Amino acid sequence: MCYHKKKNGFSLLSLIIGIIVVFIILNILYSIFSAMRPIIWPGYGYYHRGYWGRTYYGHRYPSNRYPPGPANKGSSFGERFASKKGSSSFASRFSSRYGRSRVSGFRSSGFFGGK
């Protein structure tokens, strides 16, 4: 009787240790996969880390600026921008200002040289 109890206890301990070991191995594999996700899954970071959203990466990339996917492929910036030109005050404002020197402006010389 005493022998059987000892045997059963040993088996239970082995089972628990086994579960823990499997859990640790799975955890390590998950960590490795997580670390490699941006490499093996192009574009992962864009969606899942808010890459295109204002909340985290919002400064240069509002969510609608460079929509990932085929919509933005095949049409160059020039084509997209030209299609808006004329109807967009922003486009005309940009066109009339592009090329104005900035380095020679107030930042280096202290006077208004850019405008």
Added chain:
Amino acid sequence: MGLFDFFKKKKNQDQVDLIGHSLDGLKKGGIVELDGESWEVVDIGYYDYGDEKEWDWKLVSPTREGFLNKDEDGIYFFKREDLKKLSIDPIEYLKTHEDLPSEIKFDNKLYDLEYSGAAYYVKDGNRSPVVIWDFEDDNGNILEILQWADEDFELFLGRRLQEWEIEDVLS
């Protein structure tokens, strides 16, 4: 100690002290100590003004966003501000005016227009047009308004950094 901490530790040992006007080694994921806060570099791009370029490191701290900007003359640090603090609403103003006014108030301080121009913001091969206005107050604080589309504006307040202000850079 995690599985990858060994590699991280080795990387940090190779960190470069960038306090000498050069931020060229500052990579995405790098940390900069500025204004008593830790800022993480989350994006790197540059502004193409035609014949000039300015590098731009987008930063986030636990509480706000900002960026470092480097041109031939120096390094500038900007923090995002609320457009509502401006004395005018640029979206509404530009519906009836061709340009922003030459003076603008922010937080009840007067800023004079010092530069207005346009550039392409370039990152990962994408070029995004942006119109830029820089205003400056008497203390050298720079108010930068960026227009990315007809009704897409951003506001940043910044200044030129002194060397000693960049306390630490980990790349």
